[in-house]
Amino acid sequence: MNWTLLEKLLPIALRTAKAIFDGVRNGEDNEEIRRRVTSSDVILDEDLDALRESEDDLEEYIRTGR
Amino acid sequence: MLVVRFVLLLLVAALLGMGCATAQLSDAAERMIQIERGTSAVVEGVVVFKDATKADCVAKKLPTEAERAACVKQAVRAVEISEVGVLAIKAALASFWEFYGVVQARRQAEDQLRREDLLELLSRAGRVVTAYGEFVKAVKEAKQ
Numbered sequence: 001m002n003w004t005l006l007e008k009l010l011p012i013a014l015r016t017a018k019a020i021f022d023g024v025r026n027g028e029d030n031e032e033i034r035r036r037v038t039s040s041d042v043i044l045d046e047d048l049d050a051l052r053e054s055e056d057d058l059e060e061y062i063r064t065g066r
Numbered sequence: 067m068l069v070v071r072f073v074l075l076l077l078v079a080a081l082l083g084m085g086c087a088t089a090q091l092s093d094a095a096e097r098m099i100q101i102e103r104g105t106s107a108v109v110e111g112v113v114v115f116k117d118a119t120k121a122d123c124v125a126k127k128l129p130t131e132a133e134r135a136a137c138v139k140q141a142v143r144a145v146e147i148s149e150v151g152v153l154a155i156k157a158a159l160a161s162f163w164e165f166y167g168v169v170q171a172r173r174q175a176e177d178q179l180r181r182e183d184l185l186e187l188l189s190r191a192g193r194v195v196t197a198y199g200e201f202v203k204a205v206k207e208a209k210q
Contacts, residue, residue, distance in 0.1 A: 033166075037167040047109040048152055058138050058141060063131065065129075066124070
């Protein structure tokens with residue numbers, strides 16, 4: 001391998017490296033992750049609602065027997 | 067020749083290092099999503115437990131409030147404990163995703179992932195894992 005060949009190959013190697021790097025980066029930013037980063041306030045809200053309803057349901061039962 | 071080799075070596079090392087850090091970042095994110103789903107599944111179990119307990123107690127036709135309260139005591143405790151646990155997990159998750167967004171934006175601007183950012187993010191992920199572990203343990207105890 002001589003200098004000229006290496007000089008020709010280097011830009012190709014750099015482009016390939018950049019493509020791999022971009023691929024890794026984009027692959028990670030999937031839709032699910034994006035949704036959580038932009039709307040973290042809704043995480044587990046439905047579960048909290050279900051628990052509060054359960055609490056009310058039990059209180060109602062203790063009070064009325066139904 | 068030696069210089070080119072050195073540059074190529076550096077490039078490969080940097081790519082591997084970045085690939086590794088990026089993998090850690092996405093592993094942490096995936097783990098957080100799993101914990102979120104796991105939390106929902108535990109809550110679903112608590113609601114099923116509450117429904118079953120209540121149905122048993124209703125069938126007994128208990129006449130007084132005190133008797134009915136005693137009958138559903140465990141279910142009330144499981145629901146209350148779950149609420150506390152879910153709130154703690156929710157807060158820890160929000161803190162993780164908030165910083166995840168910051169790291170992402172910073173990385174897009176600088177094209178590199180800072181080591182201190184990764185460590186901070188992993189530490190926030192650790193807090194979510196701890197909160198989840200405590201939640202699962204508390205719910206298990208409350209149901210017994």
